Amino acid sequence: xxxxxxxxxxxxxxxxxxxxxxxxxxxxxxxxxxxxxxxxxxxxxxxxxxxxxxxxxxxxxxxxxxxxxxxxxxxxxxxxxxxxxxxxxxxxxxxxxxxxxxxxxxxxxxxxxxxxxxxxxxxxxxxxxxxxxxxxxxxxxxxxxxxxxxxxxxxxxxxxxxxxxxxxxxxxxxxxxxxxxxxxxxxxxxxxxxxxxxxxxxxxxxxxxxxxxxxxxxxxxxxxxxxxxxxxxxxxxxxxxxxxxxxxxxxxxxxxxxxxxxxxxxxxxxxxxxxxxxxxxxxxxxxxxxxxxxxxxxxxxxxxxxxxxxxxxxxxxxxxxxxxxxxxxxxxxxxxxxxxxxxxxxxxxxxxxxxxxxxxxxxxxxxxxxxxxxxxxxxxxxxxxxxxxxxxxxxxxxxxxxxxxxxxxxxxxxxxxxxxxxxxxxxxxxxxxxxxxxxxxxxxxxxxxxxxxxxxxxxxxxxxxxxxxxxxxxx
Numbered sequence: 001x002x003x004x005x006x007x008x009x010x011x012x013x014x015x016x017x018x019x020x021x022x023x024x025x026x027x028x029x030x031x032x033x034x035x036x037x038x039x040x041x042x043x044x045x046x047x048x049x050x051x052x053x054x055x056x057x058x059x060x061x062x063x064x065x066x067x068x069x070x071x072x073x074x075x076x077x078x079x080x081x082x083x084x085x086x087x088x089x090x091x092x093x094x095x096x097x098x099x100x101x102x103x104x105x106x107x108x109x110x111x112x113x114x115x116x117x118x119x120x121x122x123x124x125x126x127x128x129x130x131x132x133x134x135x136x137x138x139x140x141x142x143x144x145x146x147x148x149x150x151x152x153x154x155x156x157x158x159x160x161x162x163x164x165x166x167x168x169x170x171x172x173x174x175x176x177x178x179x180x181x182x183x184x185x186x187x188x189x190x191x192x193x194x195x196x197x198x199x200x201x202x203x204x205x206x207x208x209x210x211x212x213x214x215x216x217x218x219x220x221x222x223x224x225x226x227x228x229x230x231x232x233x234x235x236x237x238x239x240x241x242x243x244x245x246x247x248x249x250x251x252x253x254x255x256x257x258x259x260x261x262x263x264x265x266x267x268x269x270x271x272x273x274x275x276x277x278x279x280x281x282x283x284x285x286x287x288x289x290x291x292x293x294x295x296x297x298x299x300x301x302x303x304x305x306x307x308x309x310x311x312x313x314x315x316x317x318x319x320x321x322x323x324x325x326x327x328x329x330x331x332x333x334x335x336x337x338x339x340x341x342x343x344x345x346x347x348x349x350x351x352x353x354x355x356x357x358x359x360x361x362x363x364x365x366x367x368x369x370x371x372x373x374x375x376x377x378x379x380x381x382x383x384x385x386x387x388x389x390x391x392x393x394x395x396x397x398x399x400x401x402x403x404x405x406x407x408x409x410x411x412x413x414x415x416x417x418x419x420x421x422x423x424x425x426x427x428x429x430x431x432x433x434x435x436x437x438x439x440x441x442x443x444x445x446x447x448x449x450x451x452x453x454x455x456x457x458x459x460x461x462x463x464x465x466x467x468x469x470x471x472x473x474x475x
Contacts, residue, residue, distance in 0.1 A: 166206020174199030
């Protein structure tokens with residue numbers, strides 16, 4: 001309902017401004033009413049602009065007293081002249097008196113020249129300036145403005161009725177278009193935008209009719225022509241807002257992610273909570289909310305970690321040169337196959353990827369169902385189980401930073417048995433043997449291997465979302 005009153009108020013402002021402007025212009029152009037000379041049979045009238053039309057006939061043979069009497073009556077009838085005097089001598093008219101405007105003086109000259117029997121005119125009328133505190137022009141302006149306003153009342157009433165009908169027609173058109181479009185497309189934002197785009201021309205046509213009825217055709221064309229310019233100016237002024245809105249429209253149409261997906265934008269990793277017309281709301285794994293403008297998301301690389309339910313994890317191993325690579329691969333594969341979180345297809349792989357000065361680098365690849373299990377927890381569990389399998393099989397892992405190979409050998413000095421026992425008892429000769437740990441799937445430290453997204457949804461239910469607005473991904 002508020003939208004309806006908004007449209008009506010906008011139309012009334014345009015209509016009222018359009019009707020008032022011509023009245024003001026007319027008041028300035030015609031500050032006072034210019035009376036015309038009276039019409040009498042056999043004599044020409046004077047038009048409203050103060051210009052004598054044709055000649056002023058007096059008699060068939062005009063005498064000087066007749067000319068003087070006729071002109072004097074006309075000057076008195078206008079009310080423009082103070083103590084006018086008209087003297088005629090041999091057809092020469094002498095005008096005297098005073099007036100408030102120079103155009104009245106010129107009009108008297110023109111009147112006398114048009115009179116029959118006049119050969120010349122000497123105008124001695126004095127133009128007296130208005131007093132400083134003369135408010136007559138202001139009152140004339142007010143009277144003209146009031147007259148124009150009263151004459152515009154029928155047009156205003158008709159314009160308001162047409163404007164109300166236009167708003168009702170616009171609202172009906174928008175609603176009908178929205179219903180039809182939502183049947184054909186599932187995206188709510190796109191259907192709303194298209195419905196409004198269909199309804200706006202209906203309102204503009206109604207506004208044009210209102211201005212045309214009010215006699216403001218030029219203003220109507222200006223309003224319609226200025227709509228495109230106004231749209232361009234608004235687009236430049238609110239470029240970032242428009243960019244985010246268009247990006248939200250494209251995101252809602254293309255659906256690069258959904259609510260609950262784990263995505264990474266630049267350095268921001270989190271679970272998608274909602275997408276509004278301004279930005280996308282993520283919840284990071286530490287419980288904080290991340291708001292990213294839609295334009296930034298649309299122009300950058302989107303890493304969707306939930307689009308594929310299966311994710312591949314990997315880690316590296318360093319084997320000594322005394323350990324057969326194929327034996328280490330078999331032991332690691334067997335440890336992976338016995339893990340409940342590791343899927344059989346695609347099958348796990350252990351590949352040799354580097355040769356160091358003291359160790360061979362192996363990389364272990366395996367796949368898990370990321371919608372069921374949490375990748376960091378599963379990775380910890382798998383590494384622990386592979387390490388235990390190596391310990392049970394007597395496979396030692398090398399460390400290039402600590403293990404040094406002497407290709408030419410190292411001279412060894414034999415010590416007595418008694419000296420060797422003393423070294424052992426001192427603690428410097430102890431040999432640290434690797435110890436096999438428990439082979440359980442998950443330890444207390446790892447906790448439940450289940451996906452962390454379930455925990456994040458629980459956090460969302462107990463948190464306050466920092467951004468309001470309709471979630472575009474719910475459509």
